[in-house]
Amino acid sequence: MSSGQNSGGLMSSAGLVRYFDAEDRNAIAINPKTVMAFCVLFGVFIQLLSLTIA
């Protein structure tokens, strides 16, 4: 059973987006913490822009 994380038990349920175990070595890997940090910083940045300029 190599269908990735959706192979939990016999029943499989997937989200709308499916992720498999297989990953290409060429792919750009992003650390989840980087994504979270970017989200927060982006939000703060936009808020600051709105507060200073508008």
Next chain:
Amino acid sequence: MSWKEAAEPVLTRMPVVTRPTGHIPFKRKLAWTAGVLFVYFFLTNITLFGLESTGSDIFGQFRSILAGEQGSILQVGIGPIVTASIVLQLLGGANLLGLDTSDPRDQVLYQGLQKLLVIVVTAMTAAPMVFAGGFLPANPAIGNALGIGLFGIQMVIFAQVFIGGVLILFMDEIVSKWGVGSGVGLFIIAAVSQQLVGGFFSWSGLGTPGFFASWFGIITGSVELGPTFTSEWFQSLLFSPGELLALVTTALIFAVVVYAESVRVEIPLSHARVKGARGRFPVKLIYASVLPMILVRALQANIQFFGQIINSQTTMPTWLGVYADGQPVSGFFYYFAPIQSRQDWMWFLGFTNAEPWMIFTRVAIDLTFMVVGGAIFAIFWVETTGMGPEATARQIQNSGMQIPGFRRNPQVVEKVMERYIPQVTVIGGALVGLLAVLANMLGTIGNVTGEGLLLTVSITYKLYEEIAEEQLMEMHPMMRQMFGRE
């Protein structure tokens, strides 16, 4: 050369969130999930820079299932993910992609294609929102102050919406890989629950009073119901401000979904080698879950989306659509708009000015769409997510189990599965469609819409099951092998 070789260099290079290398403790998983949820709520509260006003919501009533927030960075919500999923489901379900998802090479391509599609659809959704009509009106004063003009500030808004859409995709990936459940599910629950809680506990200071505030007013006498035991009194109790009907519908949907989750056909299994080791394979009534329903609704949402864009650009012929206050009141776009609330159809109480035959046509189209669409998408869903007869037969075979009384052979098991899975899937899909329309017609607390409620209850139930499974594995590390995880 097939499309695969041509697209490979692009698809394999799509950025991915790294996968955890080892086992993540359950608490860490919860922390990731909570973190993403926190960031999601944070971003829905950040207003886009450069807006003149929040504008009118192009998603309208679909907002509750598409998550996000009008005028915020998360403007598009999970809309692009759902739309891209529809495309993939239809292509995959009709087997036009030629991708075998059990082959690692094709898995990479599938993931890449999926991500590329979402990104393209995000741009396609964001563009008309920003550049057409008053959905996200840009503030020319800011553009002039910055020296980039109106178009420049529109581009800045577009960039923010686009980045927000991509961030949702990556947040979903984080939850799927590092957390519990899926991000899409989490965002739907978050959006619907927020509305539901608002519908119950809100008070007039926050806008419309919620259920409890209304009843506090009714009991203390500050809200008038009309003369006791007259038809006006009963109407006030059932509809606004009593909302008893909405309360009953909401409770009913909860009960039906939780009950239906446990309705299943169980196929007995026994181990081929170990005598006495028995198991059961459950074919659930809501087998394909409620998720395909969101695809049907998104299809309807996209039709309305088109209507809104055309309406904002030109005047269209009357057979196509006549709009009043941004809502279709007749023509094609009226009939294809789903019934979202009691205001859309209860002509006998004076909620709408539409002719009864128009309302009946609209209800009939909505019902057909949901029931037939629900069944079709459920079938595609089952096929593409590896829950179909062939895939499950292979899984049972690989786990060393067999159906007692039948030869131990994948084809034989598949034959048995074919007796149940397709039928149960179609019935389940149609039932969910029917429930969603019914709930919308009767109204729900906080106007969360039928499918919003269905989705939330069933996703929460799935989440509960998953958490229970996680905890079991946490307590007994041996179980991890049994559940097939490293």
